[in-house]
Amino acid sequence: MIPQNFEYATPNSLAEAFKLLGESNAKALAGGMSLIPLMKLRLAAPDKLIDLRNVPGLNSIREEGGMLRIGALVTHYELESSPLVRSRCPLLAEAASQIGDIQVRNMGTIGGSVAHADPAADYPASLHALEAQVKLAKAGGERTLAIGSFLQDTFTTALDAGELVVEISVPVEAAGTGVSYQKCVQPASGFAIVGVAARIRKSGGRIALARVGVTGLSGKPFRAANVERLLEGAAGSAGDISKAAAVVADGVDANNDLHASADYRKHLARVYTARALAAAARKAG
Amino acid sequence: MNITVTINGTRHTHQVEPRLLLIHYLREVLGLTGPHIGCETSLCGACTVAVDGKAVKSCTMFAVQCDGREVLTIEGLASNGNLDPIQLAFWEEHGLQCGFCTPGMIMTTKQLLERNPSPSETEIRHGLDGNLCRCTGYQHIVNAVKAAAAKMGA
DSSP states (O other), rough: OOOOOOOOOOOOOOHHHHHHHTTTEEOOOSTTTHHHHHHHHSSOOEEEEGGGGGGSSSSSSEEEEEEEEOOOOOOBBHHHOOOOHHHHOOOOOOOOOOHSOOHHHHHHHHHHHHOOOOOOOOEEEEEEETTTTEEEEEEEEEEEEEEHHHHHETTTSSOOOTTTHHHHHHHHOOTEEEEEEEEEEEEOOOOEEEEEEEEEEEEEEEEOOOOOOOOEEESSOEEHHHHHHHHHTTOOOHHHHHHHHTTTTTOOOBBSSSSOOOHHHHHOOOOOOHHHHHHHHHOOO | OOOEEETTTEEEEOOTTTTOOOHHIIIIIIIIOSSSSSSSSSSSOEEEEETTTTTEEESSSBGGTHHHHHOGGGGTTOBBOOOOOOHHHHHHOOOOOOOSSSHHHHOOOOOOHOOOSOOOHHHHHTTTTTTTTTOHHHHHHHHHHHHHHHHHHH
């Protein structure tokens, strides 16, 4: 499988990258784990490939103002193995560790993954549950969007032409918050047939905060606010959890493909939501 | 474009098309046929090599991305005619049937053991998730990884 030929550039600064991306049919390359397979199939055929690997400042993980600020070029392996991420945002480390395989996690980046917007990717479930912010930049300036506004539809984001994802921010997890990412894996591709991320915080024996993010179920990953509403204020018993998980797929236009019918996907979503909530509640203590 | 890559300790400079995949560069330009072309869709792991010490699937990387970097292939593991402990363990434990997946299995095992010198069976199976054996000889492969870990820890 040989891609269409292209020009290749390795800019040394964001300014240089924006200039190159402004040219017609140019595409940014991060880890390449989604883009290169598409180019091999000629579903993507950019004239210019702008490899961001020499652009400084995009591969750090910093804690600042109660947030973890994660550079777009941070790889899945760096996230799963970073002591800072594991202690401050364990949900993201857990999700990263379940992506693809060692080789893919060595190359693939969080910025590349969210910019690609595969509806079955693992990160969006956690990013929704964490109410993550995505910082975008282009020659004219920067803007920050909530994950729900950034991810618009299947393979579709709010990115403008010539604009790059530069940073993802997630809150530092407060003490006593239990988190879990539960995924029904498609064994050939490693993608999620359904993946559910849950965060539970308790106070005085009641659930004070519940956050649930879902990927794989529909064309657009989403935050399941209806599930969260049923849980907040409840004690978090097994009955509370199964009652809340039962509504996760209500009104969702579920994906239907050879791996899982729409009805089966909705069933899986209910089962995996219950599992993620139960695991998170257990850890919340 | 011109690239300079250190491969198994030797620097090479070549003029390549940007679209040349690393696996084709290794096999066709350099004659290193240890890394195999299996699925070509980044699923099977038969083409696994290390780039700057990280296991990657060389069918899903362009040779130009390796400009200025170091690549290690299965051919670079043995030193002075002595097999690497992982190679030896695969031989002794019969961690192969047809052998097609073996170079990739060994390169991924190397990464796995660098990060986790004494993995459990579950960790070994999770670690080798990106490498397929069409002979389905997984049990002996897992045994070989355990034996390699024991050898290297000794």
